[in-house]
Each structure stands twice: as structure tokens, then as C-alpha cells.
Amino acid sequence: MRNDTFESLKSLAQQHHIEGLSLPSLAALSEHQAGYSIxxxxxxxxxxxxxxKELLQHRVITDNPYTLWFEQGNQNLSQIKAFVIQFSVFSNQFLIAQLNKMIHAxxxxxxxxxxxxxxNELGVSFKAMAQGTEDHDLGSTEGSIEGSTFHFSAGHFEWLYAIAKKLELDFADIGQPKHGTDATLxxxxxxxxxxGGDNxxxxxxxxxxxxNWAAxxxxxxxxxxxxxxxxxxxFKLPLGFFIWHDKLEAQHASHTQEELEELYFTQQLDEDQFIHYGCEMLDGVAAFWDGLDEQRRELATMH
Incomplete structure (x- = not known):
């Protein structure tokens, strides 16, 4: 965006006391697009x-006991294996949710x-494959899959499998719903x-x-x-899966905010319903981490 355009939109926001709107929304306002008004x-x-206040202060965003514990690096081998197994189940089931989201668009x-x-989850990288950081040949976190190439090794699940192999877990030991705890499922x-629902x-x-949880x-x-x-x-567990997602999510929050604003201006959004179902989703996320936290306590005395 040109600097003079940015300054013009900034001035518009200040003039009407609507600072905090994303630049795309301010641009739509300045162009008098349908649905957009001060x-x-x-x-x-x-x-x-x-x-x-009501959604983004959810405990799984502000205070996650499991990840606080995990960050210390004091896991035993059983706890690390259990985490990789449960995360692999989530990773595979996310494909179903994402497919449904696509179908219901x-x-x-x-x-x-x-x-x-x-x-991209299945193995089509954004833009061209790029030489990775310390652990893996990671694809770009920007751009589009349009015109890109599929690589089996670029599938996100295979990055998790690379960790599992180092832990002497077989392919059949991870990813499948039968390996998930009740909390994970x-x-x-x-x-x-x-x-992935139809509403x-x-x-x-x-x-x-x-x-917002992921970011x-x-x-x-x-x-x-x-x-x-x-x-x-x-150990030399390869961390490509986690490093790539960390970089990706740093960019996603702003895109998600822009999508919310577009939805608000162009459709009749039920505010109470939005917050209700957002909190329900975060309750589901919290159940996953609570399950991992309970599991790691049970495995605390194992090797």
C-alpha cells in the first residue's frame, strides 16, 4: 500500500474515531462499498x-497449564511419545474438518x-519449496498453492512422522482415531x-x-x-512441523481479523451467536490440552 494511501486511511479513522479497524475495512469505507458505513x-x-473480553480471554488462550509445563523441557520419554501420538490424531482429523469447511463454503x-x-496440509507447498531452517526443508508460509508442486514429504503429517520415527514409533502407532484419548477425540x-459445519x-x-488460539x-x-x-x-527430534506452523500463525491473526470485519459489514451477523460458538470451539480446544495435562501426570513416573 502506498504511503499516501495509508496516511489517507489513517486520517479517515482519526476523523471519525474508528481507530482499530483493519486497513481493508477502512479502504472499503473510503470507497463507499455496499454495507460499509461509519x-x-x-x-x-x-x-x-x-x-x-468474552472470547479472547478464554483460559486456553491466556493460561494453558500443559504448554507452560511442556515449555520447561522436563518431559520423560513416555510423555513426549504420548504428546506426539495425540497431536498426530488431531492433525489427521483436522483434514476432515478442513474438507468439510471447504465443502460448506x-x-x-x-x-x-x-x-x-x-x-497445503496434504503436501502442496505455498510457492516453491524452500530450503528449510535447522530441522526440515520447509515450504514457504506465504503465497498460494496455485501452480505449485505436490511433494509427499511436504505433507504436514509426514513431518510429524519424522518425529515419531526418532522416538521408535511406527507409522501405525500414530494418527489414527483409535490412538486418541477421549479428550482428543x-x-x-x-x-x-x-x-467444518454447514452454518x-x-x-x-x-x-x-x-x-486466535493458534496465534x-x-x-x-x-x-x-x-x-x-x-x-x-x-535427541535430535526434527521440529519442522512446529517451526513452520509457528511462522504461519504469526501471519494468520491479521487475516482472520480482516475476514471477521468483512463478514460483519456485508452480512447480518448475530453477535451473541458468534461469541457463543467461538467459546464452544475454545472449550473443545481446552479439552484437548486438559486431556494431555491429565495424561502427562499419569506418565510422570514412567521413562
Whole structure:
């Protein structure tokens, strides 16, 4: 965006006391696009205050005991294996939720956005394959899958399998629902029901909740915990899966915010329903981590 355009939009926000709106929304306001008005912008900012207070303060975002513990790097081998198994079940079940989200999209643009995430999870990298950081040949976290190439090894599940092999877990030991605890399967089912459901507004609420959870820092906690575990135990567990997602989620929160604003201005959004189902989704996320926390306590005396 050109600097003079940015300054013009900034001035518009200050003039009408609507600071806090994303630049795409301000641009749509300045262009008098259908549905966009100053009054609606002020209503949205009040709604955002509700979201910040009633949704984004959920305990799984602000205080996750499991990831705080994991970050310390004091896991025993049984606890590390258990985590990888449960995360692999979630990773595979997410594919089902994402496929359903794509199927239930209400526009071609939304379908393509969901399809892009699904195809990337399966092994189509954004842009060209890039030489990775310390652990893995990671694909780019930016761009599009359009015109890119499929690689089996770029599938996210294979990155998790690379960790599992180092832990002497077989392929058949991970990923399948039969390996999931009740808590993990509850979370996965909630993802399919809410995130991948056929009600677009509920799906968007769940998506907003998931993206803000994912951008809240837990990936970094897991990476730190794995690195400390590696150092303490002489392992070289490859962390490409976690490093890539950490980089990706740092970009996603702003995109998710823009999507929410577009939804608010262009459709009749039920504010109470949005917060309700967003919190339901985060309750599902919390169940997953609570299950892991209970499991790691049970495994605390094992090697």
C-alpha cells in the first residue's frame, strides 16, 4: 500500500474515531462499498470490545497449564511419545474438518481459501519449496498453492512422522482415531461440528477462535520445550512441523481479523451467536490440552 494511501486511511479513522479497524475495512469505507458505513464501523468496534473480553480471554488462550509445563523441557520419554501420538490424531482429523469447511463454503473465494489450506496440509507447498531452517526443508508460509508442486514429504503429517520415527514409533502407532484419548477425540469432533459445519456464521466464529488460539504463542512454547528435551536427552527430534506452523500463525491473526470485519459489514451477523460458538470451539480446544495435562501426570513416573 502506498504511503499516501495509508496516511489517507489513517486520517479517515482519526476523523471519525474508528481507530482499530483493519486497513481493508477502512479502504472499503473510503470507497463507499455496499454495507460499509461509519455507523456500522462504530458498532463493529463495540462488538470487538465484547470479543476481546468474552472470547479472547478464554483460559486456553491466556493460561494453558500443559504448554507452560511442556515449555520447561522436563518431559520423560513416555510423555513426549504420548504428546506426539495425540497431536498426530488431531492433525489427521483436522483434514476432515478442513474438507468439510471447504465443502460448506458459501462462495467460490471461501471454497478456494479452504481448499488452499487443505492442499497445503496434504503436501502442496505455498510457492516453491524452500530450503528449510535447522530441522526440515520447509515450504514457504506465504503465497498460494496455485501452480505449485505436490511433494509427499511436504505433507504436514509426514513431518510429524519424522518425529515419531526418532522416538521408535511406527507409522501405525500414530494418527489414527483409535490412538486418541477421549479428550482428543472430543476436540476433533468439535472441530468437525463447528469449524467444518454447514452454518457459515458458526464456522466463521469457530475459525476466528481457532486462529486466535493458534496465534497466541503455544507453538513457540512447544518448540522451546522440544529443544530443551533434545538438549537434555541427546535427541535430535526434527521440529519442522512446529517451526513452520509457528511462522504461519504469526501471519494468520491479521487475516482472520480482516475476514471477521468483512463478514460483519456485508452480512447480518448475530453477535451473541458468534461469541457463543467461538467459546464452544475454545472449550473443545481446552479439552484437548486438559486431556494431555491429565495424561502427562499419569506418565510422570514412567521413562
Amino acid at each position: 455507523d456500522k464501523a462504530r458498532q463493529f468496534l463495540k462488538f470487538q470490545q465484547r470479543i476481546n 458459501d462462495t467460490l473465494e471461501a471454497m478456494r481459501a479452504s481448499k488452499e489450506i487443505l492442499a 472430543f476436540f476433533c469432533n468439535e472441530l468437525i461440528r463447528l469449524y 457459515y456464521q458458526i464456522s466463521q466464529a469457530a475459525s476466528y477462535a481457532v486462529e 497466541a504463542g503455544f507453538w513457540g512454547q512447544l518448540i522451546t520445550g522440544f529443544r530443551r528435551f533434545n538438549e537434555r536427552n541427546g
